[in-house]
Amino acid sequence: MNTTIPTEYTVNLPWTESPFFEADFSKANLDEATASQVRHFAEQGYLIFDPQIPMSVIDEAREQAEPLIPSTHANSRIQDAWKTVSAVQKIAAAPRIMDILRVLYRREPIPFQTLNFAVGTQQRTHSDSIHFNSIPQRFMCGVWVALEDVRNDNGPLHYFPGSHKLPFYDLVDMGMKGTVAKTTEEVYGKLYPRYEDFIAAMIEANGLKKTVLNMKKGQALIWSANLLHGGEPIQTPGSTRHSQVTHYYFKDCIYYTPLRSDSVPDRLYIRQITNIANGEVIKNKYFDEELSQTNEGYSSRMNIPPILLRIGGLIPASLRAKLKKFRG
Ligand SMILES: O=C(O)CCC(=O)C(=O)O
Numbered sequence: 583m584n585t586t587i588p589t590e591y592t593v594n595l596p597w598t599e600s601p602f603f604e605a606d607f608s609k610a611n612l613d614e615a616t617a618s619q620v621r622h623f624a625e626q627g628y629l630i631f632d633p634q635i636p637m638s639v640i641d642e643a644r645e646q647a648e649p650l651i652p653s654t655h656a657n658s659r660i661q662d663a664w665k666t667v668s669a670v671q672k673i674a675a676a677p678r679i680m681d682i683l684r685v686l687y688r689r690e691p692i693p694f695q696t697l698n699f700a701v702g703t704q705q706r707t708h709s710d711s712i713h714f715n716s717i718p719q720r721f722m723c724g725v726w727v728a729l730e731d732v733r734n735d736n737g738p739l740h741y742f743p744g745s746h747k748l749p750f751y752d753l754v755d756m757g758m759k760g761t762v763a764k765t766t767e768e769v770y771g772k773l774y775p776r777y778e779d780f781i782a783a784m785i786e787a788n789g790l791k792k793t794v795l796n797m798k799k800g801q802a803l804i805w806s807a808n809l810l811h812g813g814e815p816i817q818t819p820g821s822t823r824h825s826q827v828t829h830y831y832f833k834d835c836i837y838y839t840p841l842r843s844d845s846v847p848d849r850l851y852i853r854q855i856t857n858i859a860n861g862e863v864i865k866n867k868y869f870d871e872e873l874s875q876t877n878e879g880y881s882s883r884m885n886i887p888p889i890l891l892r893i894g895g896l897i898p899a900s901l902r903a904k905l906k907k908f909r910g
Contacts, residue, residue, distance in 0.1 A: 594718040596687045596832075598624040599746070599806070616685060623686050627746030627809040630795075633727060633802040634678040640800050642669035644729040644824045647698035659703070664696045671696075674828040679725055679802065686804070689721060689832035698729075702737015702823040703813035706778040707785060707792075711750045711807045714829055715840045719750065721832040722807040728797040729824035734814075736821040739795045739803065741811040742785065750808055752840055756780045759869065760843040769841050777841070781810065844868070846881075854878040 593600045600606065603624050612620060623629045646667040650660040664671040673679075674693040683691035714722050732738045753760050756776060763769040785792075794814055795803065805811050816823075831837050846868055852875055855864045866873040875881050 596689075596720050596806075598686050599720050612685070619682070620685060623804065623806070626743045627806045628741055628743065629682075629686070629804045630797070631682065631802055631804070632678075632800070633673075633676050633725075635673055635676050635727065635800060635802075637800060639669045639672050640727070640729055643667060643673055643698070643826060646670075647826070648700055648824070651698065651700050658700070660698045662696055663698050664693075670698060670826060673727055673826050679804075679828075682804070683723065683725075683830060683832075687721065687723075687832050689834065691830045691832055693828050693830050694837075695829040697827045697829075699825050699827075700822055702816045702821075704737055704815055705813040707740070707742070707781055707810050707812040708778060709745070709750070709781070709808045709810050710805070710829065712752075712777055712840050714807070714831065715750075715838055716807075716831060716835040717838070718835060720807045721835045723830050724805045725828050725830065726803045726805070727826045727828075728799050728801050729826060730799050730822065732795065732797040732823055732825070734794065734796060735817040736823040737816040738797070738814050738823070739811060739825075740792050740814050741795065741803075741805060741809055742790045742792055745790060745810040746806045746808040748784075748808065748810075751780065751784070752845055753777070753843075754845045760839075760841055763842065773841060785810065848881050850881050851879060852881050 593602055597603060597606050598620060607617075607620065607624070610617070610620070619629055619631065643663075647660055647663045647670055650663055650667070652658045652660075664674050674696050680691055710722060710724055711720075716722055726739060753773065758773055758776060760769075760773065763773050790810070797803070852866055852873065854866075854877070856862065857864055866875070873881065
């Protein structure tokens with residue numbers, strides 16, 4: 583496998599999600615097997631492969647993570663068991679997984695979170711982009727490893743092939759602000775169910791087709807950041823479905839949580855527009871909040887009144903530079 587990471591990016595997106603993918607692909611010089619994996623991932627947004635993790639590591643992760651999983655409710659999980667269970671850490675950093683991610687993303691992968699499950703999650707369909715996003719976008723993926731055979735009856739994973747090509751739907755697109763939720767309970771009690779309802783309705787409206795995944799113990803699936811996926815109902819009550827998901831970011835990005843964010847970074851270059859029909863100067867509005875900024879330019883936390891901006895020319899340049907630094 584060719585694992586060379588080019589130092590220049592043709593576009594500031596994963597090359598497998600780039601509008602120039604075909605041109606890049608034709609120059610990529612990959613062996614046949616790797617080329618077919620790359621094309622599949624680019625087109626479908628997921629890839630099933632053998633991560634070549636020794637069975638002893640798979641068994642150890644399962645045995646040592648299981649007692650850490652709270653048994654109080656069916657969907658329980660242990661987050662970040664890698665901190666105490668070395669087999670979980672070995673799966674997260676498995677050389678074959680890291681190599682394949684380098685090829686698919688052309689940046690250094692960073693495993694940053696593990697989740698170990700003993701039973702199927704029965705999670706509603708979602709894309710990980712709402713939990714873990716990046717600037718530049720889409721430099722994130724999940725790798726799901728079966729720690730036992732997964733069948734139709736023990737709560738298999740499902741996904742929507744090709745759905746990674748849909749737009750990323752942020753909270754603002756659903757009329758929500760992440761900052762209104764002050765606690766994790768509020769995020770998952772109020773915002774997240776509305777997000778899940780939106781995704782379910784969007785899937786139905788677009789007639790998207792679901793695939794259910796049966797996997798052999800030891801096999802792995804990579805899903806790209808925006809691929810819609812979730813967990814099927816458990817048909818055999820009491821059946822186990824041991825699995826590990828590791829979430830990866832890639833180097834040199836901003837990493838953030840859309841579910842807790844508003845889409846109003848303070849570095850937007852704000853426009854002041856006038857309605858040609860009636861001459862009205864239009865206020866910038868985010869939901870029912872009017873931006874207090876009245877000048878065209880970058881928004882900032884501390885707004886300078888227009889009168890001060892007008893007399894700004896009288897302030898010595900050195901003082902202006904200091905003030906600018908202070909405003910950020
Ligand atoms: O394992 C599953 O059933 C789903 C896991 C999942 O959706 C996730 O970790 O994002």
